[in-house]
Amino acid sequence: MLSDAAKAELDSILTHYPDKRSALLPALYIAQREYGYLSAEAMREVASSLELDPTEVYSVVRFYSLFYSEPVGKYVIHVCEDLPCALRGAEGLIRHLEERLGIRVGETTPDGLFTLQTAMCLAGCDKAPLMQVNLEYEESLTPGRIDEILQRLRNEGIEAKGDE
Ligand code: FES
Structure with a gap:
């Protein structure tokens, strides 16, 4: 079940759309943030909240590369x-x-820190080659830059675990 805070956020978002169906993408982002990924149960919960058929929700999750139907690492690299x-x-x-x-x-x-995936064009061809780490772009990559990025993310990930 979504937390009370997540439910309140979803309720607030729903007021911005003419019908519940239109709020599907933000609803899925909320659920993914809450659970880490979109399990079948999470997709059913979103479907129920928006009065949609679960198969519709599933097909949207499968379409977008930033929605995950399996557990992923803290940092997803595309x-x-x-x-x-x-x-x-x-x-x-x-x-x-x-x-x-x-x-x-x-x-x-x-x-559990990193998931590695590939992607089609990320719309930053002028800064190729590039990758997306969660929602951030890392551009003009070289092996050395990648090593720096991984080290920074490892440090951040370890610090975050220490705060838990
Ligand atoms: S080909 Fe366009 S961002 Fe890589």
């Missing part, structure tokens, strides 16, 4: 592998990330 990024070395950077993280594309590190 590396663009579309043509402009590929021409600037995306493939090598993906291999570099796999090596540094010790996982393959589609997997999550055992410590």
